[in-house]
Amino acid sequence: MSFLDYAPAPESTSILHLKKSYGLFIDGSFVKGHGKSFSTISPATEETIAEISSANAKDVDAAVGAARRAYDRTWSKLSGADRGKYLFRIARLVQERARELAVAESLDNGKPIKESRDVDVPLVAAWFFYYAGWADKLDYAGLGANPRALGVAAQVIPWNFPLLMLAWKIAPALAAGNTVVIKPAETTPLSALLFAEILQQAELPDGVVNIITGAGETGSLLVNHPDVNKVAFTGSTAVGRAIAKSTAGTGKKLTLELGGKAANIVFDDAPIDQAIEGIVNGIFFNQGHVCCAGSRLLVQENVHDEVVDRLKDRLSTLRLGDPLDKNTDIGAINSKAQLERIRELSNIGEAEGAERWTAPCELPAKGFWFAPTIFTNVSTSNRIARDEVFGPVLSVLTFRTPAEAIAKANNTPYGLSAGIWSDKGSRVLAVADKLRAGVIWANTFNQFDPASPFGGYKESGYGREGGRHGLAAYLTSSAVASAATTRGASK
Amino acid sequence: MTRLAVPKTYKLYIGGKFPRSESGRVYEILSSKGAFLANAAQGSRKDARDAVVAARAAFPGWSGATGYNRGQVLYRIAELLEGRRAQFIDEIRQSEGVPAVAAARQVDAAIDVWVWYAGWADKYLQVAGNGNPVSGPYFNISTPEPTGVVAIVAPQQSSLLGLVSVLAPAILSGNTVVLIASEKFALSAISLTEVLATSDVPGGVVNVLTGSAAEIAPWLASHADVNALDLAGAEALDWISLQVSAADTLKRVLAPESGVPAPSVERVTFFTETKTIWHTKALI
Numbered sequence: 001m002s003f004l005d006y007a008p009a010p011e012s013t014s015i016l017h018l019k020k021s022y023g024l025f026i027d028g029s030f031v032k033g034h035g036k037s038f039s040t041i042s043p044a045t046e047e048t049i050a051e052i053s054s055a056n057a058k059d060v061d062a063a064v065g066a067a068r069r070a071y072d073r074t075w076s077k078l079s080g081a082d083r084g085k086y087l088f089r090i091a092r093l094v095q096e097r098a099r100e101l102a103v104a105e106s107l108d109n110g111k112p113i114k115e116s117r118d119v120d121v122p123l124v125a126a127w128f129f130y131y132a133g134w135a136d137k138l139d140y141a142g143l144g145a146n147p148r149a150l151g152v153a154a155q156v157i158p159w160n161f162p163l164l165m166l167a168w169k170i171a172p173a174l175a176a177g178n179t180v181v182i183k184p185a186e187t188t189p190l191s192a193l194l195f196a197e198i199l200q201q202a203e204l205p206d207g208v209v210n211i212i213t214g215a216g217e218t219g220s221l222l223v224n225h226p227d228v229n230k231v232a233f234t235g236s237t238a239v240g241r242a243i244a245k246s247t248a249g250t251g252k253k254l255t256l257e258l259g260g261k262a263a264n265i266v267f268d269d270a271p272i273d274q275a276i277e278g279i280v281n282g283i284f285f286n287q288g289h290v291c292c293a294g295s296r297l298l299v300q301e302n303v304h305d306e307v308v309d310r311l312k313d314r315l316s317t318l319r320l321g322d323p324l325d326k327n328t329d330i331g332a333i334n335s336k337a338q339l340e341r342i343r344e345l346s347n348i349g350e351a352e353g354a355e356r357w358t359a360p361c362e363l364p365a366k367g368f369w370f371a372p373t374i375f376t377n378v379s380t381s382n383r384i385a386r387d388e389v390f391g392p393v394l395s396v397l398t399f400r401t402p403a404e405a406i407a408k409a410n411n412t413p414y415g416l417s418a419g420i421w422s423d424k425g426s427r428v429l430a431v432a433d434k435l436r437a438g439v440i441w442a443n444t445f446n447q448f449d450p451a452s453p454f455g456g457y458k459e460s461g462y463g464r465e466g467g468r469h470g471l472a473a474y475l476t477s478s479a480v481a482s483a484a485t486t487r488g489a490s491k
Numbered sequence: 492m493t494r495l496a497v498p499k500t501y502k503l504y505i506g507g508k509f510p511r512s513e514s515g516r517v518y519e520i521l522s523s524k525g526a527f528l529a530n531a532a533q534g535s536r537k538d539a540r541d542a543v544v545a546a547r548a549a550f551p552g553w554s555g556a557t558g559y560n561r562g563q564v565l566y567r568i569a570e571l572l573e574g575r576r577a578q579f580i581d582e583i584r585q586s587e588g589v590p591a592v593a594a595a596r597q598v599d600a601a602i603d604v605w606v607w608y609a610g611w612a613d614k615y616l617q618v619a620g621n622g623n624p625v626s627g628p629y630f631n632i633s634t635p636e637p638t639g640v641v642a643i644v645a646p647q648q649s650s651l652l653g654l655v656s657v658l659a660p661a662i663l664s665g666n667t668v669v670l671i672a673s674e675k676f677a678l679s680a681i682s683l684t685e686v687l688a689t690s691d692v693p694g695g696v697v698n699v700l701t702g703s704a705a706e707i708a709p710w711l712a713s714h715a716d717v718n719a720l721d722l723a724g725a726e727a728l729d730w731i732s733l734q735v736s737a738a739d740t741l742k743r744v745l746a747p748e749s750g751v752p753a754p755s756v757e758r759v760t761f762f763t764e765t766k767t768i769w770h771t772k773a774l775i
Contacts, residue, residue, distance in 0.1 A: 081603060084610065088566060126559060133562065133610020140618045140756065402775040426773040429630045433772060451558070451613050468617045 006319070006327040011113045013324070015100045021051035022189070024059055024213060025196035027066035028206030033059050035214055040189055043110035044323050044332040044367040052189050055212040060181075060221040063210040067152040067179040068227055070207030075179050076149060080136030087132030087174060089202040094125040094167075097198065101191055105163055106323040108190035110332030110368070111286050113324050123448055124167040127466075130450035131171035134471055138176065141468055143477040149177030150253055150474060151229030156219040158235045159185035159334050160289040160390075165234050166192050168465045170209060171450075176474035178230060181210045183222055185235075187335045189213045220246075228252060230474065234291075237388075237414075237459050255463025255473045257291065257455055259388040260416030263409035264294030264445065265399075265431065268303045270421035274443060276310050279394070282419055282445035284318065284372050287333055288392040291460070292417035294445055296385060298405050301398045308376055308396060315359040315372045322364075330361075330392060333368040342370050342391035349375050349384035354395070380411055388414070402427065406434045415457030419445045438464070501531045501677065503538055503701065504684035506545030507694015513537045518702065520677055523588025531677045534700035536710045539669065542698035543716050546640045546667040549695030554637045554665030558613030565609035565663055567690040569602045575686060576602075582678040583650045601655040607754050608659035615664060619760045623767070630770040635763035637665035638743060639718030642711035644671050644704050646724040646751055650679035653751045657723045660758035662696060669698045669717070671708060673724065677701040704728060712736040719743040719762050723752055 021037070023030035033053030040049050055063065075083070094101065098121045105116040139145050153173045157165035162184055173180050184192035196211050212218060216239070223231045223243050233243050234257040247254050264282050266275050282294030299307050323331035333339040350356050354375040363369040370391055378385050378395040385395045399405040409418055417439040420428050432440045438456045441447060448454065453464040463473045476484075501520070502509040516533035532538075553561070572579070576598050583594035620634035641661045646653025654672065661668050672680030684699050700707055705728050711717055712733040720737045722730045726747040734744050745761055752758060 081607065085606065088606065129559065129563065129566075130613060133612075133614060135610075136607060137610060137614065140614075406775075424773070426771040427775070429770060430628070430772040430775050434775075451617065468614070 008322070009326045010322055011103055011106070011324045011326060013103055013107060015103055016107070018050055018190075021053070022193045022213070023053045024055050024063070025193065025199075025211040026059070026063045027210065028200070030196070033213070035059065035218065038186065038215075040108055040187065042107050042367075043187075043334050044364070046366055049108060049190060052213050054214040055183075055218045055221075057221050059212060060218065060225055063181045063212050064152060064154070064222070064225045064227050066207035066210050067181050070205060071151055071179040074205045075208050076177060080138060080177070083174060083177060084132045084135035086202060086204050087128050087135060087171060090198060090204070091125050091128035091132060093198045093201055094121065094128060097194075098122070098125065101163060101194060103324065104194055105191045106331070109159065109162055109188050110323050110334050112328040112331045113326055114328070115286060120161055120164045123450070124163050127164075127167040127171045127450045131175040134172075135175040138471065138475065141471040141475060143472060143475055144479065146478040147475040148478055148481040150476060151178060152227060153178045153180050153230040153232060153474065154222045154225065154228040155180060155182040155232045156223060156235065157182065157184055159188040160286060160291070162188035163191040163195065166195060168234075169232055172465070172470045173230075173232075173474045174208065176471055178474050179208050181212060181222060181228075183212050183214060183219050186213070186215045223247065231255075232463075232473065233257070240461055253473070253476075255465070256461035257463070257465060258416075258459065258461040259414055260291045260293065260456065260460050261296060261386065261388055261412045261414045262292055262294045262417040262419065262437065263296045263298050263435075264419035265298045265405045265409060265421065266300060266303065266307060267420075267422040267424075267427065268300040269423045271423060271443065272303070272307065272310065275307070275421040276314050278419065278421065278443070278445045279311060280314055280318075283394045284315075284330060284392050285446050287331055287370070289334060289338070289390055290446065292439060292446065294417075294419050295389060295394060296409075297394055297396045298399050298408055299396060300405075301400050304396070304398050308374070311374065312357060315374070318359060318361070318372060320361045320363070320369065320371060330372060333370050333391065336368055338390065339368040339370060342389055342393060345384055345387060345389045346373060346393055349378070349382060349393075349395070352382045352384075354378045354382055354384060380408060386412065402431055406431060410436045413459040416455075416460035417441065498529065501529050501681045501701070503532045503534055504681070504688070504697070504699040505538065505542045506548070506698065507688060509684070512702070513541070520586070520675075522585050528585055529678065531681070531701040534671070534702035534707055536707070538700055539707050539710045540714070542669040542700060543640060543711070543714050545695040545698050546669050547716055549667045549693055550639060550665075552693055553662070553667055553696045556665070558616065561663060561665065562609045562612030564691045565605055565612060565659065568686060568692065569605035569609065571686045571690050572598070572602050572605065572683075575682070578682060579651055579679055582682060586650055586676045586678055597650065597652045601651045604652070604655050604754055605659055608663050608759070611756065611759055612663045615756060615759045618756060619763065620765075625769075628772040628774060630772060631767065633765050633767040635664065635760060636766050638762050638764050639666060640669065640716060641666045641719045641721060641762050642669045642714070642717045643721040644708050644723060644725040644728070645673055645680065646748075647673045647675065647704070647727065649673065649751050650676040651683065653724065654680050654683065656752045656754065657721055657758075658697065660755075661721065661762050664759055664763050666719075666762050667696045669700065669711060671704045671711075672699055672701050674702065674704060708733055709736060712742070713739060715740050717742060721745045721762075722747045
């Protein structure tokens with residue numbers, strides 16, 4: 001054993017008490033879906049974890065109907081303080097069952113247990129705790145006195161942070177007084193179904209949250225259901241565009257959190273040790289399955305060689321393997337389809353003339369794996385510099401002046417996030433001003449907090465999640481609500 | 492044969508410990524009908540000064556904790572108070588002589604006040620602070636910070652709700668507190684300190700003195716290491732002299748209120764200082 005080898009330290013799955021199959025969670029209980037059921041597998045072993053129901057049009061209708069009834073009869077009649085108390089209960093139950101949720105998440109998603117345990121699940125609890133406190137303070141949300149809920153929210157979430165995205169969606173929706181139908185991604189439904197059990201333990205009134213599983217078709221049925229007032233989607237820009245088109249003219253309020261191709265800008269006066277860690281965290285956190293990942297490294301030319309060399313050294317120490325092992329840094333790619341996309345784009349990168357370097361690590365025989373990869377000599381027109389790879393692949397570009405860094409950073413249809421590394425505060429703030437992105441991290445990367453708004457410019461979507469701003473996505477001012485009522489009556 | 496009860500000794504709460512008054516004095520807490528309920532410690536000038544020292548020592552840690560952390564601690568107080576509902580109802584009934592329903596209503600309201608303020612811990616800053624559009628190449632942001640050690644005269648006519656309604660808004664932002672309990676209705680205040688002591692509230696964040704507000708308050712009003720004075724329950728005292736005395740060190744002073752102060756974000760921001768940070772932006 002070399003000094004970098006660790007004995008296996010896998011987290012036990014005995015904490016899980018999974019069922020063989022899961023139904024849809026509608027109106028407070030699990031019911032069988034009428035679509036064709038599917039298996040959810042562990043991407044690290046390709047073994048089946050459980051059989052999952054699929055919701056067809058009839059099921060979607062039932063879920064939206066349950067949410068509507070719950071909105072009309074119970075949830076809209078509760079005080080903000082009582083809605084808050086339910087959310088506090090959920091936050092506490094998530095904290096109590098944190099270990100179990102983390103194991104389930106790593107099993108189903110493939111992300112390292114140290115991330116699900118230390119990042120995803122604690123943030124889930126924090127999100128519910130934060131928005132719990134807002135439920136009876138909506139007058140301070142910034143929309144004037146007595147803002148109103150929208151009604152039934154249809155929410156579709158991705159597979160990269162399954163439970164965290166669920167929390168980002170459900171917590172503000174319920175705090176603002178809406179009811180919810182949410183669809184987790186088809187490759188990662190497990191933690192959402194465990195979350196349904198938490199809702200039962202919290203005695204949340206039936207129908208306030210409905211969780212339906214299925215593939216893209218189920219999601220499409222949900223967002224296009226006529227009795228939905230609000231659509232919130234996190235996922236690819238292509239699907240986001242389709243939802244923006246299909247909801248056009250329906251009056252549904254829409255928020256979209258879509259793709260990204262973030263620039264991570266390293267100036268020559270940056271604290272290099274921290275920058276290296278930040279670059280690694282920026283693109284290899286969660287196998288790069290992060291919409292705000294720092295996938296384009298822009299390095300000032302005079303420090304390029306030093307940064308790249310040190311980056312390669314650092315990446316050579318990362319441990320790839322069993323997501324449930326506490327020492328694992330890089331877990332499994334979430335699905336075969338995603339692995340193929342990463343492979344395809346990486347091959348195109350090579351074909352277009354960029355120089356490929358892959359971290360020397362052994363890939364397990366079973367499961368979906370991709371070793372940390374860096375491309376140097378990348379030009380701005382290369383597809384690996386333009387397309388969202390959504391994997392552990394970093395493209396390195398160079399710049400000479402701040403103006404060039406800004407121009408290159410903004411040279412993308414996306415605008416979700418960006419990073420700046422420099423010891424000079426005045427430069428950081430000036431560059432931040434000129435970046436067309438919704439979240440800017442200076443001398444850090446991939447920081448998330450329920451108090452902090454998150455969301456993109458341009459084709460990275462619209463609306464913000466988190467913070468006070470995140471409430472606006474689920475509220476309307478009483479002035480706008482009354483005007484809408486008047487218009488409706490005069491029709 | 493009926494079992495003989497074991498009555499509780501009601502003491503002060505200073506620096507996370509439960510000392511007797513250094514003065515060795517006690518006074519009788521009587522029921523609404525005049526029956527003896529307990530001897531409470533009669534806090535002195537020395538006790539007040541000890542409490543300020545404890546509060547000051549606890550300030551860096553408590554104000555340095557995240558809002559999320561403080562919010563969870565406040566919520567924990569609500570959880571534990573809920574679990575000891577019966578005890579508080581019993582004490583309020585005996586002290587105030589109110590029916591059980593009214594006592595229960597007071598305890599429930601007090602729990603809900605903790606929950607309401609708990610939610611503010613990581614939000615008041617988002618409501619009271621903001622970025623400022625100054626006309627120049629500067630990043631400029633204003634954020635509230637806790638003012639320091641707050642001395643509070645709790646409402647005198649309410650056992651629990653009055654106390655909680657002044658305590659929660661003061662501590663949620665990170666202030667530490669020296670609180671003079673209701674002289675007559677001191678039982679709930681002391682029982683609440685037992686809840687605080689087991690709710691992850693660090694010792695010294697809340698210090699509770701029982702005894703005569705008229706005797707203790709002047710020492711706190713003139714104490715140079717106290718930053719603010721909440722006279723909520725000082726209506727019956729010579730509170731104007733307290734305010735005059737507080738002016739020596741320019742303490743922030745909240746005037747007396749009749750009854751129990753309603754929950755409000757103003758009570759939170761009153762005990763904060765606004766800090767504005769300017770930072771240049773390079774011309775590029």
